Every structure is written in C-alpha cells, then in structure tokens.
Amino acid sequence: xxxxxxxxxADIAGAIQSMRPGCKFLAGGTNxxxxxxxxxxxxAALIDLNRVAMSAIEPLPEGGLRLGAMxxxxxxxxxxxxxxxxxxxxxxxLSGASPQLRNLASNGGNLLQRTRCPYFMDAAFPQCNKxxxxxxxxxxxxxxxxxxxxxxxxxxxxVHPSDLCxxxxxxxxxxxxxxxxxxxxIPIGDFHRLPGSTPELDTNLKPDExxxxxxxxxxxxxxxxxxxxxxxxxxxxxxxxxxxxxxELEDGAIRSARIVLGGVALKPxxxxxxxxxxxxxxxxxxxxxxxxxxxVAGARPxxxxxxxxxxxxxxxxxxxxxxxxxx
Amino acid sequence: xxGDMTRREYVSILGGTVxxxxxxxxLAADIAPAAAGADAxxxxxxxxxxxxxxxxxxxxxxxxxxxxxxxxTGTKKGCDHGQCGACTVLVNGRRINSCLSLAVCHDxxxxxxxxxxxxxxxLQAIQAAFIEHDxxxxxxxxxxxxxxxxxxxxxxxxxDASFVTPGLQRLRPVELTDDExxxxxxxxxxxxGAYPGIVAAVQTAARESGSATRTKGKPR
Numbered sequence: 001x002x003x004x005x006x007x008x009x010a011d012i013a014g015a016i017q018s019m020r021p022g023c024k025f026l027a028g029g030t031n032x033x034x035x036x037x038x039x040x041x042x043x044a045a046l047i048d049l050n051r052v053a054m055s056a057i058e059p060l061p062e063g064g065l066r067l068g069a070m071x072x073x074x075x076x077x078x079x080x081x082x083x084x085x086x087x088x089x090x091x092x093x094l095s096g097a098s099p100q101l102r103n104l105a106s107n108g109g110n111l112l113q114r115t116r117c118p119y120f121m122d123a124a125f126p127q128c129n130k131x132x133x134x135x136x137x138x139x140x141x142x143x144x145x146x147x148x149x150x151x152x153x154x155x156x157x158x159v160h161p162s163d164l165c166x167x168x169x170x171x172x173x174x175x176x177x178x179x180x181x182x183x184x185x186i187p188i189g190d191f192h193r194l195p196g197s198t199p200e201l202d203t204n205l206k207p208d209e210x211x212x213x214x215x216x217x218x219x220x221x222x223x224x225x226x227x228x229x230x231x232x233x234x235x236x237x238x239x240x241x242x243x244x245x246x247x248e249l250e251d252g253a254i255r256s257a258r259i260v261l262g263g264v265a266l267k268p269x270x271x272x273x274x275x276x277x278x279x280x281x282x283x284x285x286x287x288x289x290x291x292x293x294x295x296v297a298g299a300r301p302x303x304x305x306x307x308x309x310x311x312x313x314x315x316x317x318x319x320x321x322x323x324x325x326x327x
Numbered sequence: 328x329x330g331d332m333t334r335r336e337y338v339s340i341l342g343g344t345v346x347x348x349x350x351x352x353x354l355a356a357d358i359a360p361a362a363a364g365a366d367a368x369x370x371x372x373x374x375x376x377x378x379x380x381x382x383x384x385x386x387x388x389x390x391x392x393x394x395x396x397x398x399x400t401g402t403k404k405g406c407d408h409g410q411c412g413a414c415t416v417l418v419n420g421r422r423i424n425s426c427l428s429l430a431v432c433h434d435x436x437x438x439x440x441x442x443x444x445x446x447x448x449x450l451q452a453i454q455a456a457f458i459e460h461d462x463x464x465x466x467x468x469x470x471x472x473x474x475x476x477x478x479x480x481x482x483x484x485x486x487d488a489s490f491v492t493p494g495l496q497r498l499r500p501v502e503l504t505d506d507e508x509x510x511x512x513x514x515x516x517x518x519x520g521a522y523p524g525i526v527a528a529v530q531t532a533a534r535e536s537g538s539a540t541r542t543k544g545k546p547r
Contacts, residue, residue: 048432078488099514100478
C-alpha cells in the first residue's frame with residue numbers, strides 16, 4: 001500500500017475543509033482499503049469520517065426518511081422504518097456482501113463503490129480506461145461475461161456492483177451533498193455516470209463534495225415490492241442481473257410501477273418503457289412478461305453476456321410477480 | 328518440533344521473508360519499517376479487555392495490528408480482501424472483516440478476537456459446540472467462523488433479519504432455520520467444507536443460549 005497522510009475529521013465542516021485534490025474521504029473502507037492494497041487507489045491523504053456524526057436514520061418533516069451517509073448498511077437494512085416502509089431497500093441491502101462487510105460498509109460509500117471489473121481491480125492488467133485513461137479496455141476483447149448490456153461505450157463496458165443503489169433508484173431517492181460552495185441535492189438517477197468518453201469518472205459528485213445523506217421520499221410501494229438477485233451462487237456474490245420491482249395498486253389495477261435493473265450497466269438502469277407498459281393494467285403474468293420484453297429493448301450484449309438479456313426479460317416478469325403477490 | 332518453539336516461530340524461521348512472497352500474501356512485516364516512523368499515528372484501543380496505547384503506521388489494518396504487532400495470531404489472514412471471513416473479529420460487539428479496516432479507525436474501540444472469547448479457561452457455548460459437532464477440519468477458518476457465530480447469535484437475539492427472512496415488514500423474532508444460519512454465515516468460507524458441522528454447532532449454541540428455537544430448514 002502506498003503511504004498516505006491520515007487525518008481524523010471531527011465534524012462535517014472540518015472534513016470538507018480538509019479535502020484537497022488527490023485526497024479521499026474514508027468511511028467503512030471495504031472498497032477503498034481493498035483498492036489501495038491492489039494499488040488501484042493511491043490517495044495522498046485519507047480523511048477519516050468514522051467519528052463524524054452522520055449516521056442518524058430519521059424521518060423527514062415532509063414525510064420520507066433520511067439515511068445518514070455514515071449509517072452502516074446493516075443498521076440501515078434493519079432499521080424498523082426501513083423494514084416497514086421501504087422493504088425493497090432492506091431486501092436489496094441484505095442481498096449484498098456478508099454480515100461482517102455490511103457492518104463496516106456505509107451508505108455513502110455504497111454509492112461511491114467502484115466497479116468489480118477484474119481489469120480495473122487488478123493493476124497488473126495494462127488496459128483499463130477507468131483506472132488509467134487512454135490505455136484501452138481489456139474487457140471488450142477479453143472476459144466480459146458479467147459486463148454491461150446497456151449504456152456501455154467503446155471505452156468501458158463495466159457495471160456498477162451495488163444492490164442498494166438499484167433499490168434507491170426505484171424509490172427515487174436523492175443524495176444530499178455539501179462542498180465548499182454549499183449544499184445541493186442530486187437525484188439518484190443523475191448521481192452515477194455512464195462511461196461515454198470519460199470512464200474514469202463514476203459519479204457527478206464534485207471533488208470537494210461530501211455525501212451527507214440519502215433522502216427517501218415517502219413511498220406508495222411498501223406493500224408490493226421485490227428485489228430479485230440472480231447470481232452464480234446463492235449468497236455473498238455480486239449480481240449477474242438484479243431487478244428492483246415495485247407496484248402501486250388501486251382498484252385492481254396498476255396505478256404506477258418502478259422497474260430498475262442492476263448488474264447490467266455502469267449505473268442502476270431504470271426502464272421507464274417497461275414501467276409505462278403496466279399503467280392501468282391488471283397485475284398478472286401476461287403484462288409482467290410484456291414489461292420484461294420492454295425492459296430488454298435496446299440491450300446490446302457482447303459475445304459472452306447475451307444470456308443477461310434473457311435473465312433480464314424473465315427476471316423482470318418474476319420480480320413483478322413476486323411484488324404483486326402472484327408468485 | 329524442538330523444545331518450546333511455537334509453530335509460528337518455526338514457520339518464520341523456515342520460511343523467512345520468502346514465505347509471504349510464496350503465499351502471495353503480503354505480511355505486515357513487509358511494511359513494518361515505516362511503523363515507528365514520522366507518520367506514526369497514536370491509537371488507543373482495547374483488545375480483549377486490555378488497553379493498548381500504540382503509535383502505528385496508518386496503513387496497518389486491524390488484522391495486521393492483532394497478528395504482527397500484538398502477537399494475537401488466532402485471527403487468521405486468508406484472502407486479505409474481504410472475501411473469506413477468516414479475519415472476522417468483534418468490534419464493539421459487531422463482527423467485521425479486520426483485513427479491510429484500518430487500525431487507526433478504531434481509536435477507543437473495544438476489539439474482541441478469538442483469544443478473548445473464553446473466560447477463565449471456560450469455553451463459550453459456541454466454541455464447545457464447534458468441537459462437539461466437528462465444525463472444522465484444518466481449523467484455519469475456525470477463529471473467524473466462531474467470532475462470526477458469536478455475532479450471529481447476538482443479531483438473532485436483536486431480531487435482525489437476513490436476506491432469507493420471510494416478511495421483512497413484520498418485526499418479530501427470528502426463526503433460526505438452517506437456511507438462516509447458512510445465509511448468516513455466508514461471509515465465512517470453509518475450504519474443507521465443514522459446513523454441516525458448523526450449522527449444527529450454531530444450532531446447538533443458539534438452543535443453549537436461548538437465541539431461537541430450532542427449526543429444520545428446507546433441504547437444498
């Protein structure tokens with residue numbers, strides 16, 4: 001691991017003031033420390049947030065729930081307000097990693113976790129535009145079984161590994177951040193970037209900005225939601241494909257729907273056309289299968305990952321069936 | 328092995344510095360020269376009930392602090408990347424992967440490693456249950472498995488759900504099925520495959536500590 005300066009931040013203002021180019025905030029460290037061991041991340045300094053009071057989970061005055069950036073994944077998933085009002089989020093968090101990792105990992109850190117593409121994770125590979133811009137993409141002509149089928153570019157075909165973020169996208173969360181120029185909110189859909197010609201940038205967070213909280217609006221989806229995760233082993237594994245599905249039912253018809261995919265793009269991939277296809281329809285397998293077909297429109301698989309198209313099509317139908325209580 | 332030499336001393340003489348390279352795992356000794364250098368960070372941490380006042384290289388993980396600085400070698404380094412769980416310890420009663428946590432983050436924390444579980448020579452129920460049910464073969468993953476199981480029992484008593492818990496919206500006591508144990512222990516890999524014994528040990532300890540009633544899970 002490269003040497004770095006270590007600084008304990010006492011509060012939010014101090015943490016933001018300490019931030020300099022080339023430095024990183026340190027939260028749980030489950031991703032950052034790992035990447036520092038691999039030589040992928042080489043921060044000049046770490047600003048430790050572990051003593052900063054940002055771990056509260058509390059109701060918002062206008063309804064909804066505020067999740068502190070430093071609240072741990074495990075505490076978030078098992079908070080009574082999350083389990084009762086946002087079970088989709090609890091389910092997504094509990095599907096990821098392991099209990100001991102979720103005890104360390106923070107909510108803010110989950111948003112900022114980096115791709116698990118092996119060409120990115122292992123600095124021994126010469127090619128990775130995300131790790132070393134301009135070197136090319138090792139995965140396009142290499143191993144890409146678990147890479148993107150949506151929103152990729154010629155520069156990068158990596159996927160975002162988070163489960164939590166997929167649920168946040170379905171719940172239309174917003175990310176509250178603060179930098180030297182003040183505070184702003186970033187809708188979760190605008191938080192992560194697609195690779196385009198700048199795959200080295202994962203998010204639209206500015207270098208001096210600190211994530212304070214993730215704010216959830218009140219949700220009509222608590223009664224009918226499901227997080228489906230399809231993976232190579234039953235636990236402690238990243239998704240090949242995941243689906244966050246949520247239905248709002250009224251008088252036997254679907255009033256609104258949310259369908260977001262994980263494991264298929266460099267950001268949670270919301271499929272608005274599939275959601276629209278369900279509005280006003282009765283919940284049932286025929287319409288859920290139609291939504292699955294809508295969800296794969298525009299998929300561009302590569303040689304090794306065409307199977308993900310089928311997984312998405314059928315996964316969407318199955319997740320909707322579970323959400324609607326029809327499974 | 329001669330005289331009073333410990334297995335650890337024997338291995339270190341035998342392997343020397345080549346050992347860590349051959350295993351492909353960097354030992355903390357590889358970064359030791361900076362440990363007492365100008366960038367050392369003060370740290371006060373309570374390990375198994377005893378206060379330690381230290382100055383450490385900020386790169387040192389909690390795992391390396393335990394093993395290389397404090398000679399508490401019960402906690403094991405498996406993958407060193409948070410993928411195996413061999414390094415699991417309890418911090419303020421919660422299980423974490425000590426390999427992914429920098430030691431400097433734990434100022435003021437209470438750390439319990441496998442060495443701190445038995446009280447007055449008396450094994451904890453879960454330790455005895457691992458022996459009773461053969462919850463190990465080579466034993467390398469066992470300290471992590473046992474620390475993880477201690478936390479599992481506390482999480483179940485607290486009513487925490489897992490991914491396989493039905494009906495997350497209903498806040499109620501956890502029914503500790505075998506499926507629940509497998510899911511909750513999934514962060515600890517055992518390459519000998521002692522899983523059936525581990526599940527049985529956790530069931531026994533849960534029953535003895537009153538964490539949950541035993542229920543047979545669905546066969547897989």
